[in-house]
Amino acid sequence: MTSAENTTVVMEKVDVDSAVVLDTDSIASSKTANANGQLDPGPPLIMDQEVVTLPFRELMVVFVGLMLGVFLSSLDQTIVSVCTTKIANDFHALDEIPWVTTAYLLTSTSFQPMYGKGCDIFGRKATFMFAITVFLIGSALCGAAQNMTWIILARGVAGVGAAGIMSTVMIIITDLVSLRDRGKYQGIIGSVFGFSSVIGPLLGGVFVDKATWRWAFFINLPIGVITMITVIKVLHLPHAMGSFKEKIGRVDFLGALALICGLVLILLPLNWGGSTYAWNSPIVIGMFCAGIVVMGLFLLVEWKQAAEPIIPFRLFATRTNCAVFATCFFLGMGFFSIMFFMPLYFQIVRQETATSAGLELLPLIVGLLMASIGSGFLVSKWGQYRPFIWIGLSLATIGTGLLSLLNVDSGRGMEIGFLFIIGLGIGFSMQTSVLAIQSSVATKDIAVATANATFFRTVGSVFGVAIAGTVFNNGVKNNLAPLIAINADVATVISDSYLAPSFGAEMEAKILSAYMMALRSSFHVCIPFMGLALLSSLMIGAHKLRKSAGPTPME
Incomplete structure (x- = not known):
């Protein structure tokens, strides 16, 4: 078996852990490139074996x-x-x-x-x-x-x-x-x-x-x-x-739920304010405040909890x-x-x-x-x-x-x-x-x-x-x-x-x-x-x- 064939076999049998390591390297190189203002999205991950090029x-x-x-x-x-x-x-x-x-x-x-x-x-x-x-x-x-x-x-x-x-x-x-x-x-x-x-x-x-x-x-x-x-x-x-x-x-179900609830609480008063309700009405102000709190929880979930x-x-x-x-x-x-x-x-x-x-x-x-x-x-x-x-x-x-x-x-x-x-x-x-x-x-x-x-x-x-x-x-x-x-x-x-x-x-x-x-x-x-x-x-x-x-x- 030739050297090239050996390389092909190794590449075909690469496991997911190895792929993750290689992905980390590509990300690191991308960050370096970014510092030079020449960031390239990087190569496909090894776990993505096929590359689609349509006629x-x-x-x-x-x-x-x-x-x-x-x-x-x-x-x-x-x-x-x-x-x-x-x-x-x-x-x-x-x-x-x-x-x-x-x-x-x-x-x-x-x-x-x-x-x-x-x-x-x-x-x-x-x-x-x-x-x-x-x-x-x-x-x-x-x-x-x-x-x-x-x-x-x-x-x-x-x-x-x-x-x-x-x-x-x-x-x-x-x-x-x-x-x-x-x-x-x-x-x-x-x-x-x-x-x-x-x-x-x-x-x-x-x-x-x-x-x-x-x-x-x-x-x-x-x-x-x-x-x-x-x-x-x-x-x-x-x-x-x-x-x-x-x-x-x-x-990320918890993050999705927090995001949906937070956006609804903010978008509803944006639509109601000045038409259905006055901007200084309790319901508009209350929903804005609740929306900000829930969006804060969403950010906390994304930062600390979500994999x-x-x-x-x-x-x-x-x-x-x-x-x-x-x-x-x-x-x-x-x-x-x-x-x-x-x-x-x-x-x-x-x-x-x-x-x-x-x-x-x-x-x-x-x-x-x-x-x-x-x-x-x-x-x-x-x-x-x-x-x-x-x-x-x-x-x-x-x-x-x-x-x-x-x-x-x-x-x-x-x-x-x-x-x-x-x-x-x-x-x-x-x-x-x-x-x-x-x-x-x-x-x-x-x-x-x-x-x-x-x-x-x-x-x-x-x-x-x-x-x-x-x-x-x-x-x-x-x-x-x-x-x-x-x-x-x-x-x-x-x-x-x-x-x-x-x-x-x-x-x-x-x-x-x-x-x-x-x-x-x-x-x-x-x-x-x-x-x-x-x-x-x-x-x-x-x-x-x-x-x-x-x-x-x-x-």
């Missing part, structure tokens, strides 16, 4: 399936928002409309970090299939709902599945292509989100006007089935090691990682606030329909698509991601500032130009920030790091919309107060802005001006959000984007 044609089929999964999740958020009023009217429960969104928001945000660790324990493919399955079950239950309580609970189930779709897709991509090539694929995935933001409201409007709102949920089923069949048939990754019992034993924590503290050991998480958080605050309030500008100030308001966002989406795809290919070509993050966040900050110049009678050119600039900024920065975190952690942490980057962006969106929403609501009340003092009936436009024309041309102009001032205040709040994202991104370090095709599967 280009199969890779494209898998990629289309993954894109459908992302489209499924992002479309659901936009299409349902158009249908909630019709749903509530059918069930005679208008006062329960906020709970339809709140249930989805609570579960999708709370479960998001867990999918990263789920990918490591149960495998990428199994975790993705679980997320899609739960999402489709929730969608089917929503479509079959017979009352408002039913649909609220079903939206919560759908949120559990939706929480893992986007982040799991990003994690799977890391296993199929090299770090250098991830930019272009993740850029295309990011553009799918923008496309669904336009098509969602249009489809929702068609279903409500021409068919039934139930199709807003049933449409997910055929798309989801195609996605599942594609992934099952074509995507073949090595299986995660260990029996199901052993995998269950690795799950495999959901959010490992080592992710925050480097400046780059902390900077990326902060950037994602503030970017979420700014971007999703704009996506929430710009339709209000078109619907309230410009008195357009919800469908038309969705079309008005087309310049933003076009900019996002162009920059997301373009930056992805350029990152893959040049191996540099930081300049795109900085350029993107600079454009986003400038574009957000320009929104404050909008007025009741602003020209269409201003609207298109401002939204296009913001779209370019978001497209350049959103997916490249995910690439930054993937390039700055060791192979074993890519899944949890990717999931947590998405988590911080989602939590940021909740905080951003809540803060900007409070500023907007207070602005509306203060600006309309003098008009209500003249005519008490003007108060009705607070709940239905389309009533403004009924008060005559002069009073209508004053009402729309009052709303415009409130919207301008909310845009002013978004400027520091984007500015903080830019400042945080300046601390992101430069790391090597390797060109080798060797992916790092964890299944």
Whole structure:
């Protein structure tokens, strides 16, 4: 037997303990490389014997399936928002409309970090299939709902599945292509989100006007089935090691429970504050305090008790990682606030329909698509991601500032130009920030790091919309107060802005001006959000984007 054959035999018979030692060495070398600013995610672990490199044609089929999964999740958020009023009217429960969104928001945000660790324990493919399955079950239950309580609970189930779709897709991509090539694929995935933001409201409007709102949920089923069949048939990754019992034993159930409870206690008052309850009401203050205490317990569990924590503290050991998480958080605050309030500008100030308001966002989406795809290919070509993050966040900050110049009678050119600039900024920065975190952690942490980057962006969106929403609501009340003092009936436009024309041309102009001032205040709040994202991104370090095709599967 030759020396080479001896080496092969030894490698095939290597035990798990040896693999762990080698993994420790790779992590140590990664830390050393990090000090030199050239961190490479490292080689696959020895326990991951197989390395999956799909032929280009199969890779494209898998990629289309993954894109459908992302489209499924992002479309659901936009299409349902158009249908909630019709749903509530059918069930005679208008006062329960906020709970339809709140249930989805609570579960999708709370479960998001867990999918990263789920990918490591149960495998990428199994975790993705679980997320899609739960999402489709929730969608089917929503479509079959017979009352408002039913649909609220079903939206919560759908949120559990939706929480893992986007982040799991990003994690799977890391296993199929090299770090250098991830930019272009993740850029295309990011553009799918923008496309669904336009098509969602249009489809929702068609279903409500021409068919039934139930199709807003049933449409997910055929798309989801195609996605599942594609992934099952074509995507073949090595299986995660260990029996199901052993995998269950690795799950941090106590940490998961503490995280879910803590986030619910914080997110609920963020949604209620300033609308359902006053910010200084006992229930809002009490829930905030309880949420902070429970989140403190979660951190204690992750630090002292959890063998495999959901959010490992080592992710925050480097400046780059902390900077990326902060950037994602503030970017979420700014971007999703704009996506929430710009339709209000078109619907309230410009008195357009919800469908038309969705079309008005087309310049933003076009900019996002162009920059997301373009930056992805350029990152893959040049191996540099930081300049795109900085350029993107600079454009986003400038574009957000320009929104404050909008007025009741602003020209269409201003609207298109401002939204296009913001779209370019978001497209350049959103997916490249995910690439930054993937390039700055060791192979074993890519899944949890990717999931947590998405988590911080989602939590940021909740905080951003809540803060900007409070500023907007207070602005509306203060600006309309003098008009209500003249005519008490003007108060009705607070709940239905389309009533403004009924008060005559002069009073209508004053009402729309009052709303415009409130919207301008909310845009002013978004400027520091984007500015903080830019400042945080300046601390992101430069790391090597390797060109080798060797992916790092964890299944």
